[in-house]
Amino acid sequence: MKPALSHIQLLNFSTEKGNQIDSISLSYELFGPALGTAPVVLVNHALTGNSTVCGAAGWWSDLIGPQKVIDTHKYSILAFNIPGNGYDGQQIENYKDWQCKDVARLFLEGLKALNIKQLFAVIGGSLGGGIAWEMAVLAPNLTQHLIPVASDWKATDWLIANCLIQEKLLLNSSQPVHDARMHAMLCYRTPASFKARFKRTTNEALKIFNVESWLLHHGKKLQERFQVSSYLLMNQLLKSIAVDQNTENVRALLKSIKAQIHLVAVDSDLFFTAEENRETYMLLGSEKASYHEIKSIHGHDAFLIEYKQLQKILTPIFN
Incomplete structure (x- = not known):
C-alpha cells in the first residue's frame, strides 16, 4: 500500500527547453519531527525509487529511521517524488522536453513553498545525486552538506x-x-x-x-x-545530468557551492565511475570536499547493498 502523500501545486513552470506548464503537482513525504522543529535532510530518490525512503517499505531504511545513521528523532527527513515517476499517479508523456535541471528547479520551488530556507544536508543516490548537484549549483547556499552517492555532476559519454x-x-x-x-x-x-x-x-x-x-x-x-x-x-x-554544458564554467560553478561536499563513489561502479569522482575531488580540493570509496564487487548497486560501509562514511556527518 502506498503512503498518504502530501502535495504542493506549482504554477507557471517553464522547463529549460521552454515548455510552459500551467500547473504541476510536487508530491512528498516527511518523516521525523515537524518542519521547523529540527534540521532538515532532503533525500533524492534514484531512477526507480520514490519518496518512501524509510519505514517498513523504505528503500533506504537501513540508513534512515529511528536511531539509524540519519536519525528520524534528530532530523526532519523530506523526500520529493520526481514528477512523472508514477508513484503519485502523475504521468509525463513528453519526456524529451525535460532535463535533470528542471527537476532540481522544481525541488527548490518545493522547498520555498514549505518555507525551508536551508537544509542540513541533501543526499541522493545515482540520479538523485545528480539532482542534488544541480540543486547545489542553482542555490549555492542551500545546504550545509552535499552528499552525492554513486553519482556525478554530469552524464558521461x-x-x-x-x-x-x-x-x-x-x-x-x-x-x-x-x-x-x-x-x-x-x-x-x-x-x-x-x-x-x-x-x-x-x-x-x-x-x-x-x-x-x-x-x-x-x-x-x-x-x-x-x-x-x-x-x-x-x-x-539521467542522461541530461550536467550542471553546465560548458566545461570551462564547471570549475567555477562547483567551487561556488558553499556546502561541505562529501563524494561517495563505488570502486567497481560501471555507471558513475570512481575515477570520475576522484577527478571531481581533485578539482574541488580537500578544503571543499572529502572523498570516500565503497569497496564492493557489486558495482553501481553497492549504494543499495553495502549499508555498513555507507553507514561508516555517513556517521561523522550526521553525528
Whole structure:
C-alpha cells in the first residue's frame, strides 16, 4: 500500500527547453519531527525509487529511521517524488522536453513553498545525486552538506550511450520495461558480482542458467510496478545530468557551492565511475570536499547493498 502523500501545486513552470506548464503537482513525504522543529535532510530518490525512503517499505531504511545513521528523532527527513515517476499517479508523456535541471528547479520551488530556507544536508543516490548537484549549483547556499552517492555532476559519454540503448528498448520492445530493466542490471552490477553469485549454476525447473532466471525475475518485478512513460522520463533525466554544458564554467560553478561536499563513489561502479569522482575531488580540493570509496564487487548497486560501509562514511556527518 502506498503512503498518504502530501502535495504542493506549482504554477507557471517553464522547463529549460521552454515548455510552459500551467500547473504541476510536487508530491512528498516527511518523516521525523515537524518542519521547523529540527534540521532538515532532503533525500533524492534514484531512477526507480520514490519518496518512501524509510519505514517498513523504505528503500533506504537501513540508513534512515529511528536511531539509524540519519536519525528520524534528530532530523526532519523530506523526500520529493520526481514528477512523472508514477508513484503519485502523475504521468509525463513528453519526456524529451525535460532535463535533470528542471527537476532540481522544481525541488527548490518545493522547498520555498514549505518555507525551508536551508537544509542540513541533501543526499541522493545515482540520479538523485545528480539532482542534488544541480540543486547545489542553482542555490549555492542551500545546504550545509552535499552528499552525492554513486553519482556525478554530469552524464558521461558511457552513461549517455547506455541511456540511448535503454530508450530504444523502451520504444521498440514488446516488453519494454521488462527488457530495459534486464539490460540495466548489467550496468548496475559487474562480472565479478555475477560470478560470485551464480557460478554458472542452472535453474533445473526452468532449464536455464540461474543468471538468466534472475534477470527475467528483475524484468518481471519492475514491469509490475513501473510504467513505460516513467522509465522513459527517468532515463531522459539521467542522461541530461550536467550542471553546465560548458566545461570551462564547471570549475567555477562547483567551487561556488558553499556546502561541505562529501563524494561517495563505488570502486567497481560501471555507471558513475570512481575515477570520475576522484577527478571531481581533485578539482574541488580537500578544503571543499572529502572523498570516500565503497569497496564492493557489486558495482553501481553497492549504494543499495553495502549499508555498513555507507553507514561508516555517513556517521561523522550526521553525528
